Structure formats: structure tokens, C-alpha cells
Amino acid sequence: MGRITVLALRVVLCMMFAGSVFIQVVMLSLLGIDLDGADPDVALIRTPLVVLTVLGILALQVAVVCVWGLLTMVRRGTVFSSDAFRLVNIVIGAFAAASLLTVGLGIALAPGEAVAPGVVLLIGGVAVMIAAVALIVLVLRALLAQAVARDTEARQLRTELDEVI
DSSP states (O other): OOHHHHHHHHHHHHHHHHHHHHIIIIIHHHHHHHHHTSOHHHHHTHHHHHHHHHHHHHHHHHHHHHHHHHHHHHHHTOOSSTHHHHHHHHHHHHHHHHHHHHHHHHHHHSSSSSSOHHHHHHHHHHHHHHHHHHHHHHHHHHHHHHHHHHHHHHHHHHHHHHHHO
């Protein structure tokens, strides 16, 4: 990976992390205040909405931190090691958790008249898309495993060749 690509990705990751912290601290507290004076139907979903959103954003933040760690490994040339699997597994878990939290949000919003049924259906679609990202990362993990195996095999063959020479 080129130096500019890594730098650009790090800038984007920093912006994502800063934006998610802003949403957690400012926007969700304002949302909680707005929902205090709302209809009784809307007031019932206040706590689940805020809690599930905070936890979903936390899952995103965990994934961002792990991708940062993987980027660091790429720059050092150590990404084809067993240490990378731990970070990739955490990313998969974060996306899976975010998908489940999104399903939970849809379930919390479904009863009553506070939210239109179409919105709940859209939230279900978002949950499926987030689960698809987790599955894509799982496939990429399998590719990483193959690359690590090939790298280990190549090192072993080089060692054997050096002994012969």
C-alpha cells in the first residue's frame, strides 16, 4: 500500500471516529432531551433508542481502531502474521454486534404507532447490509489465512534453499 493511500485512510478513520464521538456525546444527548417532551408512544422508545444507538456507534469505533491497527501492520510489513487475525476477528465481531443491535433497534421501534412500519423495514434492511459486511470481512479473513500460509511456506523454502547453497 502506498504512503498516500495509508495517509488518506487514516484521515478518513480519524474523521469517522471524531464524528462518532460527536454523535454519541452531543447528538444523542439532544435526542434524549427532545424525546422527554414527546408523546407517550415515543417516550417509551427513548431509552432503547439511545442505548442501542450508543452501543452501535461503539461497535463502529471498535472496528475503526482495529482497522487502524491493521494499517499499522501493513506499513510495517507484518500484516501476514497471526497477530492480524486477532484484529480481523474483532472487526467481524464488531460488525456482527452492530447488525444484532440494529435488529434490536427495529424490534424496539416496531410496536406502537411511534414509528411507521416502513422505517422498521428499512432498519431491518440496514441490519442485513451490516451482516453482509461482517460476512465479507470473514471471506477476507480466509484470504488472509491463505496468504499467511503461503508466506510461511515461502520462508521455509527460502531457509531450506539457503542451507543448500
